[in-house]
Amino acid sequence: MSDTLSLPNRLSPIIDTRALPPSSNASEQFLRLHLIPDTTALLPIQQLIEVLTIPIGQIVPIAHIPSWVMGVYNWRGEILWMVDLGHRIGLPPWHQQKMGISTHTAVVLHIRSDQRTSTNSKSQMLGLVVNRVEDIEWCNSDLIQSPLSVSITPQLAPFLRGYWLKSTGEMLIVIDGKAIMAGMPKA
Template sequence: MVQGNGSFRALPINSQFPLENSPQGNNQRFLRFPLNGKVNGLLPLADLRGVIQVALTEILPVPQVAEFLLGIMNWRGEAIWILDLAGLLGATHWCRRENVRNSGMAMLVQVQNQTVGLLVEQVNTIEVYDSQERLAISASMLPARLKSFLQGYFMDAQGNPLMLVDTHAVIQALQSL
């Protein structure tokens, strides 16, 4: 769902973006978004409950929690955690960035009946990749902490890596706090 001006509109992620026919049937759909100025991330659409625009004023800060947890907000009568996804992955915290934005897009994921909003600056496109083309992250490529939140990566048409976020690992990080 996309929230705008107090109302919800359907995000056509399931009906208008059919999977390409593949002999192996390995194609999956992903939501692409920038993690920082140089790296883009992918989130499996199968893990996505919706996408909402969130003003930082809607997030209630919670004291003495991990820095990447921006706080909680009310979404359809449910209190959900909003976390700074780039901050979790080791980038500069949302509120410490040079051009801090007053709002962002929260990708709502649900794992084991727990909904969490992964806040990013924007969401870009829905893309299809063959799951057999996913590449493993080598030990020298990224710090171990960062690797633990990723399932690997794909290469886009321009040869840029697209990091595949592991939503289950992100939720587990919250549960271990």
């Protein structure tokens, strides 16, 4: 059984308008994730539905799949594919990290199909294993900059929406959840 922390989604946002930046028209909420080694990434809150703590051994490995797919997990009675997000974007695989932990931290990515292009609205879910979930960040989406092609790896490029340079000088990569989902192997 896993401990969970629910996140707001598009249907039931939990937004404290007192915490909004002054020009909130272009502001967007992101979940701040830490990936090893020393990489901080942002994923849009509206693409996430839950944060999970999963005991080691609860993710069942599957043979003959890409190395960044860790396996499957029984989530709410459904099969949820689990992906090592760091490994998927070109960082060292989770199993090579020296962490000495007894649980995985994962976020559940939830992508809804565009209803305008399909008569049946479908949704897809995917578990993304990360080192830790840090915080929720407000970011003016106009400040997300295009990545410099020389500064990103070929593994990261298809999933990178851009980067955000905070006023403190910290640079955060912004990951596109739809691109992560589109990059999954087809059955």
